Amino acid sequence: MPTSVLVAYGTTNGSTAQIAEAVAEVLRKEGLIPDLLPAGSVADVRPYGAVVVGSGLYAGRWHRDARRFLNRHGRYLAQRPLWFFSSGPLDASASKRDIPPVHGVRRAMARLDARGHVTFGGCLEEGAKGRIAQSIVRNGKGGDFRDFGAIEDWAAQIANELLKEQEEN
Template sequence: MTHAVLVAYGSTYGSTAELARSVGTALGEAGLEVEVRSAGEVRDLSSYDAVVLGGALYAGRWQRDARRFARRHRRALSGRPLWLFSSGPLDSSASLRDIPPPPSVRRVAHRLGARVHVTFGGCLDERARGRVARMILRSGKGGDFRDFDAVSKWASGVAREVASFRETGD
């Protein structure tokens, strides 16, 4: 029995989408059927056995599409294995230690019964628009702090858990 896994993401400038594609690649390499989609495009979860949901963090909140996805699909998500990730810190802190989710994401994880949440480093570069983003870039605090090896390692662990559901029939 093949388990179908949805990797949904909320991304404004594309860097969290790139993290989601990396998660999807690792899951696919582990032999799982995977679909990576923008959270705003997903209408139905019935064809998925498990879900990974990720969102970019802005001022301690998930990007709008990730928040809406969690709210819109709360019933379906509570009946499936669910893993969460955030992308956010604009420094190397996410590579050095576990960063707990902000309160708003912690509430989502708790309400939906997520198995785990992980925070990966973020990316803010010249693609970013908006006053706050420009101020951050001008202050020299932008850059790419994503650790794709850590993302792949985490996703491989998710794949092992999904495979264990297959073995136990869950």
């Protein structure tokens, strides 16, 4: 039976949701059964064989919904394969080098025994919510720095790992 995978995300302007959608689509194409949900709407993680959690970065922290998700479901997250992704740098740095998780994410990874983390470039464009976000865009510092090829490659690695484990069991 194919592994069910929860892909949960925290986002304000929707660009992290689009990354999560790309991850879920790759998992689906590889033969897994992904559910894509905003982190704040997840009632129970126990039905899932694995979990991917992502969040936009806001002033060096994950979105509140993603942080609460980890706290609310931590006991069960620690019992299954778990990966994290962050999105946020508004430049090409995430495509050029590995950007380590921010402090709070690093602590959650250790506490929940997450298998990995990756930081993808972010996206902040005209119409962004929030005074600071609007100021960033107005000052010409916004743009779309997401690399969907890298996102799809990372999701395929997760799928391959889960499928290999599935075959072994």
